[in-house]
Amino acid sequence: MIKKGLTLAIAALLMVSSSFAQKGKTVNFTGTVKFPDTQNKYQIYLGKYEGEGFNRAFKAIDSTKLDANNNFSFKVPAEKPDFYQVRVYYMDRIDFWADKDNIHVNVRGIDTAKRIVKNPPYIYMENASRDNEVINDVNLVSYLNYQQMIAVGQEQYRAGLSKDTLWINYVKDGFDRINKEREIRIKYLVNKYKDQPTVLYALNNLSPKRDQELIMSTLDYLTKKFPDLKQARDRKKEILDGIAQAEKIANGKKAPHFAYPDVNGKNWSPKDFKGKYLIIDFWASWCGPCRQEIPHLKEVYKKYKDQGLEILAVSVDAKEADWKKAMAEERMAWPQINAKESKPVMASYLFSGIPYLVVVDKEGNIIEKNVRGESLDKKLKEIFGK
Structure with a gap:
């Protein structure tokens, strides 16, 4: 009995020592x-x-x-x-x-x-164990993808200069091809390293919408294998919250409310356009694609304004001076507001990249999200019939 008690005491002491270590x-x-x-x-x-x-x-x-x-x-x-x-x-x-x-x-x-x-x-991180090799491998995939994007952009530019329609048609979907390849490589790494806590780093490179099944099954596996891995539990909650928010802004649901001031201090919100079709254009002065879309929006506005279309431009510029300068340069004819603190509206509409355009009906319900260029023209043609 004494021997057993001594053994338990030593075991307890070792546990305490390990904890302090x-x-x-x-x-x-x-x-x-x-x-x-x-x-x-x-x-x-x-x-x-x-x-x-x-x-x-x-x-x-x-x-x-x-x-x-x-x-x-x-x-x-x-x-x-x-x-x-x-x-x-x-x-x-x-x-x-x-x-x-x-x-x-x-x-x-x-x-x-x-x-x-x-x-x-x-x-490259030297002396990396399997945990950090996950990050090394994911970063290599991302780096190579970035280099391919540069190469594709250059090829598309040269094809356009050549006026060679066969070449132009071949390279026009170049970005889609390399991004699909990147996705395949990341999924391979997720399966390869699924027993490592750092597979979370690879999961962050997948789409919660497209790859939800793989992401959630991997997170379930992680939380089962590593019950104390708070990062996995937090990531799962974040995704589930995102899914719930996505349901709130599904097509046919009310456009989330926001209100921001124009240059005169007047607040504008989607509610101010009830009875009109509305394009909400989230943009910024520093965003090249956003500003490239503006001439197209001017054409759209001219074509459909008399049929009840309005546009509300929501700048996410943190610096008001940059926003005002861009407005003066672009001379847009529709209401302009500045969301200096843009995170709340970005979270409610679930976007992180711009330009991000949302089409809203006369009752304030979302018709379509993330459209521009040809996809915007197609949607407006469905609405207005021409």
């Missing part, structure tokens, strides 16, 4: 920068994303500078494994899973090109 646990993240910031204009940050959905944002928790050999290092909290991100200056961002790996990266640093082009490089 985890407290204050850290891993090292080190890096070497090829082109340092010699003017000390920028920092190197360690941080993580906090918040949910459209309120999710990067929050720095530490910062550092290079040593004499252009190296930097962070001690990263690893008591509770989680995703972190290191930001080197203004370009390089490295996501990683802090648990047991001491990661090292080599990064470019300051862009030395005379003309800076946004084309983030692929950054």
